[in-house]
Amino acid sequence: MLLLALDTATPAVTVALHDGSRVLAESRQVDARRHGELLLPSVDRVLAEAGLKLDAVTDIVVGVGPGPYTGLRVGLVTAATFGAALDVPVHGLCSLDGIAYAAGLEEPFVVATDARRKEVYWARYADSRTRLTEPSVDRPADIAGQVGSLPSVGAGALLYADVFGGVRADGPEHQSAAALAALAAEKLAKGQEMLPPQPLYLRRPDAQVPANYKVVTPK
Template identity: 60%
Template sequence: MLVLAFDTATAAITVALYEWTPGEGAVPRGLAEAVDRRRHTELLTPSIAGVMAEAGASPDDLSAIAVGVGPGPYTGLRVGLITARAMGEALSVPVHGVCTLDVIAWATGRDEPFAVATDARRKEVYWARYDAARARATEPAVGPPSDVLEGAPEGLPVVGEGAALYPEVLGVSGHEPLLPTAGALAELAVARLAGLKGPALLPPEPLYLRRPDAKEPGPRKKVTPA
C-alpha cells in the first residue's frame, strides 16, 4: 500500500510518500518540507513531483491520498484539498482527510493528556485537547488562547505554533512540534488504513471553523443624480 500525504493548512507545505507492508509497517519513501505562508500554490505541486521522483514511483502506483483538512486559514487549506481531490479523481484512488491538529498530536508520541494549538490569526488559535497522541478528547475549536486551558487540569502541556505565539497564556516551554509534518500525517493515515488504532480518517472537506475574510461584493449603491 503506497500512500501520498500532504498538508497545507498551516505555514508548512509538507509532502510525504509512505509504503505499508505487513512485515515492516510504515516505511518512508520520500519527503519534502518547506515553510512559507504565501507560496502554498507554487510549492505544493513541485514538491509532490519531487517526492514521487525521489521514490522512483509513478502516480499510478498510489493506493490512496491523505490530505490535511485543517482547521486552517482558507487560502492555504484549499490548495491542498483541491490538489488532493483532483489527483484522486484523475487516478481513481480514495482521498482521505486528516485533522491537522491530529497530525501534530500524533508526532508528539505522548501518552499523557495535552493540547494542540495552531495559529488562527486575529489573536486566536485553532485547538483541541488530547488524552494521548492517538486519542483526541475534544472537537477542534477556534478562539482566544485562554480557551485552550479553560476548565483543563492545571499545568496541561500545550504544543504547536499557537502555543509558542502566546507563551504568557499557554506556557513558556515544550511547544514542539510547532507545525504538522507529512511524515506524521502519512504514518497516521497508513496506520488507520491498515486497521490500527488512531484518530478517525475524515472526508476531504475543509475544517474552516469560521468564515473566510473575503466576502462577495454586495449590490451596487444607487447613485442620486446631481
Template identity: 55%
Template sequence: MLVLAFDTATAAVTVALYEWTPGEGVRRRGAAESVDRRRHTELLTPSIAEVLAEAGAAPADLSAISVGVGPGPFTGLRVGLVTARAMGEALRVPVHGVCTLDVLAWASGRDEPFAVATDARRKEVYWARYEAAAVRSTGPHVGPPGDVRDGQPDDLPVIGEGAALYPEDLGGAPGQEPLPLLPAATALAELTCVRLSGAPGPGLLPPEPLYLRRPDAKEPGPRKKVTPR
C-alpha cells in the same frame, strides 16, 4: 500500498510518500518540507514531484492520497485540498482527510493529556485537547489562547505554533519548546496508514475543508431601492 500525504493548512508545505503493507507496517519512501505562508501554490506540486522522484515512483503507482483538512486559513488550506481531489479523480484512487491538529498530536507521541494549538491569526488559535497522541477529547475549536487551558490544570502541556506565539497563555516551563510546531506529512502518512488498518480511534474524514469561521467575503445583498425625490 503507496500512500501520498500532504498538508498545507499552516505555514508548512509538507509532503511524504509511505509504503504500507498490512501485517508488516509502514516504510518511508520520500519526504519534502518547506515553510512559507505565501507560496503554497508554487511549492506543493514541485514538492510532490520531488518526493515521487526520490522514491522512484510515478503517480500511477499510488494507492491512496491523504490530505490535511485543517482547521487553517482558507487560502493555504484549499491549495492542498484542491490538489488532492484533482489527483484522486485523475488517478482514480481514494482521497482521505485528516484533521491537521491530529497530525501534530500524533507526531508528539505523548501518552498523557495535552493540547495542540496552531495559529488562527486575529490573535486567536485553532486548538484541541487530547488524552494521548491518538485520542482527541475535545475540539477542534477556534478562539483566544486563554480558552485552551480553560477549566484545565495550569500546567497542561500545549504543543504547536500557537503555543510559541502566545507563551504568556500557553507556554510551558522555561526552556521547554512546544514541539512539534508545524505538521509533518510523515506523521500524516503514518496516521493515515494506522487508521486504514482499522486501529481504534477517529476514522478518516472526507477531503473537505474543516472551517471553524465564517468566510470574510460575503455575497453582496440586493441593491437598495432609490426613492425618487
C-alpha cells in the same frame, strides 16, 4: 499500499510518501504565502526521491484543517484532483491530529496552531493518537483555564506561551505529512474510518461580499 499525504493547513507546505510500513520520502517548506506555488513541485520531489511515478499511488491522504481558508483549499483541491485522475480514494484527517501524532506524547496535552486574528485553532488530546475534544478556534485568553496546566505543542502554543504554560519547545511547530501519512497508515490497517476530504474552516473566510453590494444588469 502507497500513500501520498499532503497538508497545507499550516504555514508548512508538506508532502510525503508512505508504503504502509515506513515513510519513503518527505518534503516540507514553511512559507504561509506560497502554498499554491510550492505544493506540486513538492509532490514531484518526493516521487523522484522515492523513484516512483504518480500512478503507483493507491491512496491520497490530506489534512482537512482547521486552517486559514486560502492555504487549506490548495491542499484539498489538489488531493481531490489527484484522486479523480488516478481513481483512488482520498482520505481526510484533522491536521491537528497529525501534529499530535508527531508530538509522540503519551499524556494529556494540547495542540494549538496559529489561526491569525489573535486566535488559535486547538484541541485537547489524551495521548498522541487520541483526541478528546472537537477542534475549535478561540482567543487564547478565553481558553486559559482549559490549556494552561497541560503540556502543549504547535505554533499557536509557542506564539501565546503566556497562556499555554506547558509549551514543549522540542515539539512539532507545524504539520508534517510524514506524521500524517503514518497515522493514516495505522488507521487504514485497522479499518478505522477517516474524515471526508472536506475543509474544516471553523469560521468564514476573510473576503466577504460588501453588505451594500449593488448588482448591475445590462439594460
